[in-house]
Amino acid sequence: xSAPSESPSRRIAILGNPNAGKSxxxxxxxxxxxxxxxxxxxxxxxxxxxxxxxxxxxVELLDLPGSYSLxxxxxxxxxxxxxxxxxxxxxxxxxxVVIVVDATHLDRNLYLALQVIEVGRPxxxxxxxxxxxxxxxxxxxxxxxxxxxGVPVVGISAARGDGIGNLRRLMEREIEPSNAHFRKLPxxxxxxxxxxxxxxxxxxxxxxxxxxDFAMALLLDDGEDDVLxxxxxxxxxxxxxxxxxxxxxxxxxxxxRDVQGRYGTIDGIVARALLAPGDRRDIVRDRIDRxxxxxxxxxxxxxxxxxxxxxxxxxxxxPVMDVIAVGVSSFSQLVAxxxxxxxxxxxxxxxxxxxxxATISFLPQxxxxxxxxxxxxxxxxxxxxxxxxxxxxxxxxxxxxxxxxLLSSFACAIxxxxxxxxxxxxxDRLTTIMVAPFMSCSARLPVYALLIxxxxxxxxxxxxxxxxxxxxxxxxLGILAAVVVAFVLKRTALKGGKPLYxxxxxxxxxxxWHSIFLTVRDRCLLFLQKAGTVxxxxxxVLWFLASYPRGGPxxxxxRASIARAQKAGNAAQAETLQKQLxxxxxxxxFAGQAGRLIEPAIAPLGFDWRIGIALITSFAARExxxxxxxxxxxxxxxxxxxxxxxxxxxxxRDPATGALCYTPLTGISLMVFFVLACQCMSTVAVxxxxxxxxxxxxxxVLMMNALAWVTSLAVFQGGRMLGLG
Amino acid sequence: xxxxxxxxxxxxxxxxxxxxxxxxVIRQLNGAxxxxxxxxxxxxxxxxxxxxxxxxxxxxxxxxxxxxVHLSIRRSEAAHILVRPV
Numbered sequence: 001x002s003a004p005s006e007s008p009s010r011r012i013a014i015l016g017n018p019n020a021g022k023s024x025x026x027x028x029x030x031x032x033x034x035x036x037x038x039x040x041x042x043x044x045x046x047x048x049x050x051x052x053x054x055x056x057x058x059v060e061l062l063d064l065p066g067s068y069s070l071x072x073x074x075x076x077x078x079x080x081x082x083x084x085x086x087x088x089x090x091x092x093x094x095x096x097v098v099i100v101v102d103a104t105h106l107d108r109n110l111y112l113a114l115q116v117i118e119v120g121r122p123x124x125x126x127x128x129x130x131x132x133x134x135x136x137x138x139x140x141x142x143x144x145x146x147x148x149x150g151v152p153v154v155g156i157s158a159a160r161g162d163g164i165g166n167l168r169r170l171m172e173r174e175i176e177p178s179n180a181h182f183r184k185l186p187x188x189x190x191x192x193x194x195x196x197x198x199x200x201x202x203x204x205x206x207x208x209x210x211x212x213d214f215a216m217a218l219l220l221d222d223g224e225d226d227v228l229x230x231x232x233x234x235x236x237x238x239x240x241x242x243x244x245x246x247x248x249x250x251x252x253x254x255x256x257r258d259v260q261g262r263y264g265t266i267d268g269i270v271a272r273a274l275l276a277p278g279d280r281r282d283i284v285r286d287r288i289d290r291x292x293x294x295x296x297x298x299x300x301x302x303x304x305x306x307x308x309x310x311x312x313x314x315x316x317x318x319p320v321m322d323v324i325a326v327g328v329s330s331f332s333q334l335v336a337x338x339x340x341x342x343x344x345x346x347x348x349x350x351x352x353x354x355x356x357x358a359t360i361s362f363l364p365q366x367x368x369x370x371x372x373x374x375x376x377x378x379x380x381x382x383x384x385x386x387x388x389x390x391x392x393x394x395x396x397x398x399x400x401x402x403x404x405x406l407l408s409s410f411a412c413a414i415x416x417x418x419x420x421x422x423x424x425x426x427x428d429r430l431t432t433i434m435v436a437p438f439m440s441c442s443a444r445l446p447v448y449a450l451l452i453x454x455x456x457x458x459x460x461x462x463x464x465x466x467x468x469x470x471x472x473x474x475x476x477l478g479i480l481a482a483v484v485v486a487f488v489l490k491r492t493a494l495k496g497g498k499p500l501y502x503x504x505x506x507x508x509x510x511x512x513w514h515s516i517f518l519t520v521r522d523r524c525l526l527f528l529q530k531a532g533t534v535x536x537x538x539x540x541v542l543w544f545l546a547s548y549p550r551g552g553p554x555x556x557x558x559r560a561s562i563a564r565a566q567k568a569g570n571a572a573q574a575e576t577l578q579k580q581l582x583x584x585x586x587x588x589x590f591a592g593q594a595g596r597l598i599e600p601a602i603a604p605l606g607f608d609w610r611i612g613i614a615l616i617t618s619f620a621a622r623e624x625x626x627x628x629x630x631x632x633x634x635x636x637x638x639x640x641x642x643x644x645x646x647x648x649x650x651x652x653r654d655p656a657t658g659a660l661c662y663t664p665l666t667g668i669s670l671m672v673f674f675v676l677a678c679q680c681m682s683t684v685a686v687x688x689x690x691x692x693x694x695x696x697x698x699x700x701v702l703m704m705n706a707l708a709w710v711t712s713l714a715v716f717q718g719g720r721m722l723g724l725g
Numbered sequence: 726x727x728x729x730x731x732x733x734x735x736x737x738x739x740x741x742x743x744x745x746x747x748x749x750v751i752r753q754l755n756g757a758x759x760x761x762x763x764x765x766x767x768x769x770x771x772x773x774x775x776x777x778x779x780x781x782x783x784x785x786x787x788x789x790x791x792x793x794v795h796l797s798i799r800r801s802e803a804a805h806i807l808v809r810p811v
């Protein structure tokens with residue numbers, strides 16, 4: 001056996017149709033030795049792992065995204081094509097390609113397989129789900145298939161582990177690059193492809209035989225394929241345009257002719273290799289679908305399931321988050337006890353530890369949500385959910401797959417935004433990401449609770465109390481904002497050809513704990529690595545803004561008074577002064593200055609500089625607003641101050657005029673602001689990660705805050721005109 | 726893109742007009758070439774049998790069975806697939 005530190009020299013890629021059992025095979029071959037990252041510049045996941053072969057040598061295994069065709073229809077499929085054709089500089093082409101083919105759907109799976117074989121790399125075909133095929137009475141002559149395709153074929157069942165030993169042995173063998181050719185093109189098209197081939201630059205990674213694929217892809221490109229367009233010279237593009245014009249005249253259906261021809265070839269292969277077609281009717285599936293997609297039962301079950309998931313993210317995560325909060329705060333106290341008071345202690349406790357605590361407090365919600373989502377995805381239910389919801393979501397221009405991420409965002413937008421990965425279409429996905437933070441998340445609840453407690457009288461209105469009605473209205477307002485913004489975005493910035501909705505409804509399967517565990521683990525790790533660093537950095541910046549500059553004359557004097565009070569043994573007075581000191585320090589800090597600076601901008605909404613400070617500090621997390629208000633009003637931190645805070649806000653008076661600082665209208669205006677504004681650095685960080693650019697998070701912050709400002713202005717000024725001020 | 730209009734026949738229907746349970750054979754596909762190509766790549770080439778399984782609870786999309794694979798497609802897109810009932 002080679003030393004574990006030795007990096008694997010051979011690279012093997014696994015590819016296949018979605019639902020062909022590719023990931024199950026990948027997990028089976030790598031165990032836990034796998035890691036997930038992103039392909040640079042895109043949000044497609046790159047899963048790699050280490051696989052040990054019978055001789056003890058190790059190879060690097062690359063799990064390529066599920067794909068229907070090398071002529072890409074989604075970002076996932078672009079990656080597969082680029083890796084295979086050697087167009088990705090960061091991912092060297094594989095030394096061997098293992099094509100996973102679902103034996104129960106041989107013809108459809110062979111479409112991709114034939115394309116891959118034609119590229120001319122060493123290829124191995126793993127005929128998966130042989131157990132399921134046998135159960136259906138399907139019999140396949142593996143040797144005949146081998147002869148027909150010209151590549152080694154091995155029957156396996158990735159789920160049960162059958163045939164994996166054979167596969168490992170074959171993976172070790174030196175396999176000749178395949179030279180089979182199945183494509184039959186009309187002569188004019190063949191000539192055009194050949195002509196274009198001559199214009200193509202030589203790529204070191206592109207096999208000689210893959211060149212005509214490249215040429216064909218260039219001909220078919222409708223302008224969506226950046227990688228392809230960039231890799232060809234302007235002269236080549238001229239040739240492409242010329243050839244297209246010519247083809248349009250000579251072969252009217254040239255853009256689809258090869259597809260039909262290929263299925264013809266497949267029918268011939270299947271006729272020779274398929275000994276018995278079996279009884280294909282999946283009765284269990286029919287029975288389950290009759291219930292799960294039933295006109296009445298289907299939506300009812302869907303709503304029930306989603307409600308259960310939402311409730312568990314909301315409720316089950318809470319105790320774990322509380323434990324984390326207690327752990328973080330006791331760790332803070334520990335550090336505070338060890339270090340002398342000063343800037344370093346403050347930085348560590350209020351900046352770094354608070355930032356790390358904020359990051360890990362999201363993990364329970366992420367883990368719970370992705371546990372359910374990956375379990376439901378693996379059973380095949382999520383495709384049915386999208387089938388049920390597509391019509392409704394289509395009304396605002398989103399796909400059925402957008403429903404689950406949006407629902408999850410009521411608990412927290414972070415896992416919700418991470419869950420948008422199942423949406424194929426880029427524009428649909430971006431729209432969903434942009435509107436997800438409008439859903440009132442659990443971090444807004446403390447803010448709503450504070451403001452409702454302070455300003456909304458507890459009166460019954462019919463069957464609901466006024467506070468309950470207010471809270472409900474805030475949730476509805478968020479949903480309305482999401483609908484309007486999605487509607488506008490789909491018609492402006494994210495306008496584009498209506499994407500084709502063509503989704504497979506896979507057979508029902510029992511999910512594997514192992515794969516669910518891996519999904520949950522990967523989600524959590526990716527969040528910690530990518531979003532965590534940004535959250536930590538912003539926490540430190542916010543800490544700095546709220547702590548400096550320090551030591552103003554008033555502060556020095558107050559510290560002296562505190563020392564005097566302590567010396568005199570007047571603990572109560574010292575404590576009161578201490579609370580006042582915190583308030584004075586905060587209002588003199590950069591954050592306090594910024595609060596005053598933005599006061600003219602937020603005064604028309606009914607907010608003063610103290611709320612201004614809270615708006616700034618709540619960027620760390622919305623609930624920080626509550627503790628900031630407590631500090632500003634000299635109540636000490638949130639734990640002690642919370643109970644008296646609503647009363648304090650309600651009765652606070654301007655010392656100069658004696659008028660009330662805040663009216664109920666201020667409270668409503670502020671709640672509306674919190675519904676709509678983007679005040680969550682973690683959301684910004686996760687959007688940055690999921691869109692792989694700063695453009696979208698910046699747009700989101702500007703758009704949401706502008707909307708919040710305008711709406712709060714309308715509420716406050718409109719309310720005043722109606723005499724509610 | 727219309728593929729050879731002569732092949733179209735009065736007995737051909739758009740796929741969205743076939744009721745659940747109905748089996749038909751694909752005759753031709755119309756529409757933008759890139760979309761037609763995608764639909765065909767998933768196995769819906771002329772000459773293939775298609776069974777309409779059911780409609781979604783809200784009446785759209787529609788579930789199809791093609792080459793033993795179940796696919797769902799919006800009715801607006803199914804309208805571009807011309808079939809002949811068998």
